[in-house]
Amino acid sequence: MRTQVAIVGAGPAGLLLGQLLHTAGIDNVIVERQNSAYVLGRIRAGVLEQTTLDLLDAAGVGHRAHAEGLPHDGIELLFEGRRHRIDLHALSGGKRVMVYGQTEVTRDLMEAREAAGLLTLYESSDVSLHGIDGTRPEVHFSRNGKREVLQCDFIAGCDGYHGISRQSVPEAALRTFERVYPFGWLGVLTDTPPVCDELIYANTPRGFALCSMRSKTRSRYYLQVPSEAKVDDWSDDAFWSELRLRLDPEARERLVTGPSIEKSIAPLRSFVAEPMRFGRLFLAGDAAHIVPPTGAKGLNLAASDVGFLFDAFTDHYRETSAAGIDHYSQRCLKRVWRAERFSWWFTSLMHRFPETGAFGQKIQEAELGYLVESRAASTSLAENYVGLPTGGPVRSTG
Numbered sequence: 202m203r204t205q206v207a208i209v210g211a212g213p214a215g216l217l218l219g220q221l222l223h224t225a226g227i228d229n230v231i232v233e234r235q236n237s238a239y240v241l242g243r244i245r246a247g248v249l250e251q252t253t254l255d256l257l258d259a260a261g262v263g264h265r266a267h268a269e270g271l272p273h274d275g276i277e278l279l280f281e282g283r284r285h286r287i288d289l290h291a292l293s294g295g296k297r298v299m300v301y302g303q304t305e306v307t308r309d310l311m312e313a314r315e316a317a318g319l320l321t322l323y324e325s326s327d328v329s330l331h332g333i334d335g336t337r338p339e340v341h342f343s344r345n346g347k348r349e350v351l352q353c354d355f356i357a358g359c360d361g362y363h364g365i366s367r368q369s370v371p372e373a374a375l376r377t378f379e380r381v382y383p384f385g386w387l388g389v390l391t392d393t394p395p396v397c398d399e400l401i402y403a404n405t406p407r408g409f410a411l412c413s414m415r416s417k418t419r420s421r422y423y424l425q426v427p428s429e430a431k432v433d434d435w436s437d438d439a440f441w442s443e444l445r446l447r448l449d450p451e452a453r454e455r456l457v458t459g460p461s462i463e464k465s466i467a468p469l470r471s472f473v474a475e476p477m478r479f480g481r482l483f484l485a486g487d488a489a490h491i492v493p494p495t496g497a498k499g500l501n502l503a504a505s506d507v508g509f510l511f512d513a514f515t516d517h518y519r520e521t522s523a524a525g526i527d528h529y530s531q532r533c534l535k536r537v538w539r540a541e542r543f544s545w546w547f548t549s550l551m552h553r554f555p556e557t558g559a560f561g562q563k564i565q566e567a568e569l570g571y572l573v574e575s576r577a578a579s580t581s582l583a584e585n586y587v588g589l590p591t592g593g594p595v596r597s598t599g
């Protein structure tokens with residue numbers, strides 16, 4: 202088997218890259234470890250930046266996000282028992298975010314890929330990469346009991362944090378940076394109307410809480426829990442009781458509870474691997490970096506990496522320039538580190554840290570007060586939340 206770009210991983214990064222390349226006439230095959238139902242069953246991100254929507258549009262799959270997504274012009278910060286609105290739209294010069302689930306993005310991309318007749322090799326096991334430092338890289342894998350080889354010009358490693366792409370780079374060529382937080386997020390998805398039209402990020406003495414949504418009838422709530430917490434120890438009733446204790450009186454009153462349709466715990470971590478390119482292997486998305494979910498940046502960063510990689514491959518195949526390939530890692534990492542900084546800062550501001558003590562607590566309170574009272578401080582939050590500039594136009598090939 203041969204293709205131009207072999208993509209490892211059919212998460213949002215891999216699927217988006219595949220679709221963009223297809224619009225530019227660049228042949229690609231995706232090799233994915235799981236089946237499509239498993240990939241669709243992972244409930245993750247909910248907030249899309251305009252840049253991500255632009256890329257979905259460029260890939261020809263943005264129509265459902267525009268029709269069914271919920272544009273959000275603000276977020277609410279809850280602390281010391283009161284809510285304060287951050288007007289993202291006014292403070293960012295007219296930008297907003299879109300609430301549209303990662304599951305839906307993935308579904309739209311999968312459907313478009315299938316309609317275009319592009320090859321996705323689901324349920325491929327023992328995937329390994331070969332010759333990435335030469336000019337003829339290969340992806341080897343087993344499928345239906347047979348060992349297969351996919352020859353290609355380039356490999357896009359879009360296989361997430363636990364994938365094999367990053368692990369295929371020689372250790373000496375990679376530098377990693379990491380911070381693990383001493384807590385996780387317990388998330389619950391329910392078919393109940395959201396407690397508020399906007400997202401509520403709450404800093405409370407009992408820990409952080411987030412009220413989010415997927416639609417006007419489907420809610421997503423999160424609670425900060427200790428790292429060692431187990432999902433099985435959290436009944437639905439226990440979750441709702443704890444969430445109520447972390448809300449303001451009005452929200453507590455309005456909260457509609459119901460049976461959970463999904464419940465899981467995600468550990469929180471910041472992680473970056475540098476560089477994001479090794480020879481003919483390009484890492485994109487969670488394969489190269491992880492942010493704690495507080496700033497809603499993970500999927501958006503994955504999408505902006507893909508935008509840069511798409512630029513690089515189109516320039517290469519049109520023989521216009523090698524600059525995109527040469528500067529891919531540098532271009533991505535500038536944006537990655539800014540999002541890492543924002544996500545780390547917002548996480549530090551909104552969570553209770555076991556080791557902080559009374560001084561740290563007072564500093565957090567002072568910063569929250571400053572944040573909502575100072576236009577400069579809220580502007581900084583707003584411009585990061587809606588998404589920083591990509592540093593170059595996203596190419597659309599129509």
Ligand code: RFL
Nearest residue numbers: 210212213214234245246247360361486487497499500501
């Ligand atoms: P993914 O989604 O992990 O997909 C990787 C794919 O690669 C496959 N794979 C392999 N395939 C072949 N061979 C192997 N050896 C393989 N190993 C793995 C996997 O099966 C999978 O299909 O990575 P990708 O595409 O880079 O996408 C990244 C996003 O999923 C992630 O950044 C976001 O979900 C993060 N995130 C959020 N991001 C946002 O932008 N906004 C949000 O509101 C937001 N909320 C969240 C989040 C992540 C969360 N969790 C659970 C970590 C909320 C949560 C709770």
Ligand code: PHB
Nearest residue numbers: 246247413494495496497
């Ligand atoms: C979500 O809806 O899953 C969500 C929203 C905002 C975040 C993180 C997750 O910051």
